[in-house]
Amino acid sequence: MIEILKPPPFATIQDGGRPGWRGEGLPPGGAIDPWSLRLANTIVGNEPETPALEWLLGGGSLRFDRASAFCLAGARVEAWLDGVPVEDRQICYAPAGGVLNVGGFLSGRTLYIAIEGGLSVQRVLGSAATYLPGRFGGLHGRKLLAHDQIALGQRRWPPPKFNATWIEKLPQPRDVATARFMFGPGWEDLSAIARTRIVGHAFRVSPDSDRVGVRLIGKIPCDGINFAAPSEPVIPGTIELTSDGNLIVLLADGPTTGGYPKPGVVIAADLPVVAQRKPGATLRFVEVTPTEALTAAAQARSQLAALAALVRPERSRLPDVAGF
């Protein structure tokens, strides 16, 4: 079990989400930075989409009631275990009763805390992900509060093996300010000036960003654009142009359909970049082809699979893990 001592402004339990229900209007949900969730879980030897804490901007603390291996990934934060600084993207060992304190966010916006064995909560529609608008999933369908106690899952034997140097080559989305995107269904409808602005401009992230989407201050000229088009399916990563000339990049809890013009879609491999931009930080877009998008996603998958094979060699059937 872990107990929340001092809750951060906004922390929830998230996993890989519950795709499959978009026809019913339910977004897939789950971690807004899936890469960092998978990385943190992989480092502690869990399956990559095991339920973990998703912790947005702000300090807080929690206590482990049993000795536990854990890992921080995503945002870079100041953190201490019983007063001793801990590093992110490393395996850390808390003793029974150990207290983890998270302080300021140095870079990035979204922190994941994965614990060996995972967080154990009831699954709804196959997932532990908290879906706030529906008030279900996670712990009572809400953000975490002081005194909340969350059960931990069964640990596996043998314990995970981790070497600090293994993560040196892995990307850090929190330090990236450019997201790759593909032109969307609304690209052709934009004026030349609007198009130039979307690909060239460093947009500022609005504080008004959440798990639904990241809002970007745009001042994009919207003359002649039809804002009354019929609502149509959208996915996380979809860039929507609102009538005030700003942009929203949808994230995991974004609606399944939307009526705004859609100039583009951020590629899956760069959703973590969007999820990690802090309010006030800048974000640029650069256009790529579908092939580049697919290659980037496949590369991220194989990097994590290679890491998982090192951490859990007993589960790997690969005789030799190249690339590390």
Place this chain on the structure above:
Amino acid sequence: MIFEAPRLEPLGESAFLVRIGDDVSLKTNSRAVETAAALRRVLPLRIEVVPAFATVGVIFNPATDSRVTVEALITEAIRGPRVVAPQPAKRPQIIKIPVRYDGPDIDAVALRLGLGRKDLIKLHTGTVYTVMMLGFAPGFAYLGPLSPKLVLPRRPEPRRHVPPGTVAIAGAHTAVYPLDTPAGWHLIGRTKLVMFDPVRSPTTLLHAGDQVVFEKE
């Protein structure tokens, strides 16, 4: 308008939009719902097919299904001869939604439309609606078409919250808010029916293509 041939557009690397037409008419929409059914017949179950007013979304995981294969399957399904699923012999069941017409906007709406409250209720209950699509929130069904006498633009300032079960109108549509969400539509009543429940099967009361009437409680 329904396009001569459906258009296939990429939506990122893991989804496609099939564009059937460019309006919110029942005719275009029923073609979209029909196309969604045709796509479900050819695509593996793990691929999501989402009908909307004039488009159908196809969302897949490129780690499981190759984009080229998905694109080919969609193209085959939408280019080939139209296969209309056999109609059930019986008329489809009409889902009845009992409503208390006491929403906070009902009098203002009636006034703006130049109607009495009773006429408004009569017009709202006097139509068999089709569920055109689900979206915006889980279980939120866009029902249409609304009587032309009830058509109003959305409210300029959306409300931040609305109680689940609130019945509303905007544009050519009516809907029931399934959850406490922001609401830009005009609130005319409420129902006790639960539109979305994640632990119920099926989760949503209404599905695209269903027929619905509202009844004054």
